[in-house]
Amino acid sequence: MQLDTIVRNGLIATESGVLPAGQEIGISNGKISLIGYELPEGPETKIIDAQGAYITPGGVDSHVHLAQRNAPTGDTWETGTRSAVAGGTTTVLAFASQTKEMTSLFPVLEEYHGKARGQSYCDYGFHFILTNPNATILEQELPRIAKEEGITSIKLYMTYELYKLSDHQLLDTMLACRLLGLTTMIHAENSDMINFLIQGLERNKNTAPFFHAISAPKIAEDEASYRAIRLAELVDAPVLLVHVSSDGAMKHIREAQTRLLPIHAETCPHYLFLLSDKLANHEHDAFHGAKGVCSPPLRHNLDDLEALWRGISNDTFTVFSSDHASTKYDHPQGKKAGMIDGIPRFSKIPKGIPGIETRLSLLFSESEACLPTERARLSVARFVQLTSSNPARLYGLTQKGSIMPGFDADLVIWHPHSQGETTIAQEKLHHGVDYTPFEGMRVRNWPRFTMLRGEIVWDADKDSVTGGKGFGKFLKRENGRLLVGKLGQLPSGMIEGEREYWLPKSGMKA
Known part of the structure; x- marks a missing residue:
């Protein structure tokens, strides 16, 4: 067999563990062809020496906002995916948003394809955000789009006036997705609680950026998470609770998982590393805290961070995503849209922070690849699960997320030993906005090479994104797989067959 590329002298990390040293990865036509010892090289075979460093699958970031109409100063597909590959991410799933x-969803799809086509440095797919899930969409359009476009996931909101659905709409949509085998993502916060608190804060003139963290306390996320789980349980629907920031929400999720309910969970770097003091006034800029405004907000105490780290370690969390939702800081349509007539108004600050490029390094830095076992917060295998293999399976990316023959040759080759240690700084990053909330944080490693389908698209030795805009492909996905629990559970108090009295005549598909 003529191999195009051999990656040798590395430690190959999989979701189940690190392979014995000395094994090599053989690549042909953009795919992993062989894994083994002393692979045969031909006269044209390119050799990549990992120099003893870890090799992990290319990152799959399954929660990314790019070219969103509500973020005119945020990242485009070009700048966002350029940043992704520089940080080791080779596949992103971003949101096509209905208003x-x-x-109909078809105009949304056409518009979003137009924004992404020919612009992406990495492979990509779409989720739909549904805000008007009418019968035509649920019964006719979603089945067709899943089959023809391979878009097999949707996101629903329980908050924000422009996005939120009623409980009845949530149930209708969860059931429709259950029947189609689609993955349902839920943004769980109690809208009325938050609006009530915002009104009180504004009445008392507490409108600085810090009060965003006061306006949406953990209890608002806890209540909505519990409610989302119970709604899903009623219709026997698997769901993913996105960007979990609260230990209370995490407890509800864990309790559901122990009952074998198919409740998946996601958290993000900012909820593991940042606290609400990021929103406080800065010595030289009273509005500086706007850079940390995101939803759910950053929490107050170190105990909050530690609770989520336990969820990383004990498998409560299924995926680790960036929730990259960037917008410029120093721009009247960016974060400073929240400065009105010289008065800060936290409720008008665009929500979201950049993080697509820093996601992998922040988590890898806390793994056994970079720390002694007794100090590490997670194993290398767990890192692979959270950042690559689990999101690939959950979202139907059958050729992504694993280092196995037949899969796309998407690889991250890290620096050997401590050579990749670096300090995160805005000037080093490749996104299209003017700050990073992780400024000044030290990470113990950074991707040396990122490979997408066998091609090096980020080369730290050259300090360069070497891939081309447009090399990324749109990915038609299959239905995702359950990674937690199982279908067919009955809520407490229901008798066998009770659902049949109110289910659609087609019933539940397996």
């Missing part, structure tokens, strides 16, 4: 006046 409430739209009665």
Whole structure:
């Protein structure tokens, strides 16, 4: 067999562990062809020496906002995916967003394809955000789009006036997705609680950026998470609770998982590394805290961070995503849209922070690859699960997320030993906005090479994104797999067959 590329002298990390030293990865036509010892090289075979460093699958970031109409100063597909590959991510799933006046998803799909086509440095797919899930969309359009476009996941909101659905709409949509085998993502915060608190804060003139963290306390996330789980349980629907930031929400999730309910969970770097003091006034800029405004907000105490780290370690969390939702800071349509007539108004600050490029290094830095076992927060195998293999399986990316023959040759080759240690700084990053919330944080490693389908698209030795805009492909996905629990559970108090009295005549598909 003629191999195009051999990656040798590395420690190959998989979701189940690190392979014995000395094994090599053989690549042909963009795919992993062989894994073994002393692979045969031909006269044209390119050799990549990992120099003893870890090799992990290319990152799959399954929660990314790019070219969103509500973020005119945020990252485009070009800048966002350029940043992704520089940080080791080779596949992103971003959001095509419906607005409430739209009665069909096809214009949304056409518009978002137009924004992404020919612009991406990495492979990509879409989720739909549903804000008007009418009968035509649920019964006719979603089945067709899943089959023809391979878009097999949707996101629902329980908060924000422009996005939120009623419980009845949530149930209708969860059931429709259950019947189609689609993955349902839920943004769980109690909208009325948050609006009530915002009104009180504004009445008392507490409108600085820090009060965003006061306006959406953990209890609002806890209540909505519990409610989302119970709604899903009623219709026997698997769901993923996104960007979990609260230990209370995490406890509800864990309790559901122990009952074998198919409740998946996601958290993000900012909820593991940042606290609400990021929103406080800065010595030289009273509005500086706007850089840390995201939803759910950053929490107050170190105990909050530690609780989520336990969820990373004990498998409560299924995936680790960036929730990259960037917007410029120093721009009147960016974060400073929240400065009105010289008065800060936290409720008008665009929500979201950049993180697509820093996601992998922040988590890898806390793994056994970089720390002694007794100090590490997670194993290398767990890192692979959270950042690559689990999101690939959950979202139907059958050729991504694992280092196995037949899979796309998407690889991250880290620096050997401590050579990749670096300090995160805005000037080093490749996104299209003007700050990073992780400024000044030290990470113990950074990707040396990122490979997408066998091609090096990030080369730290050259300090360069070497891939081309447009090399990334749109990915048609299959239905995702359950990674937690199982279907067919009955809520407490229900009798066998009770659902049949109210289910659609087609019933539940397996």
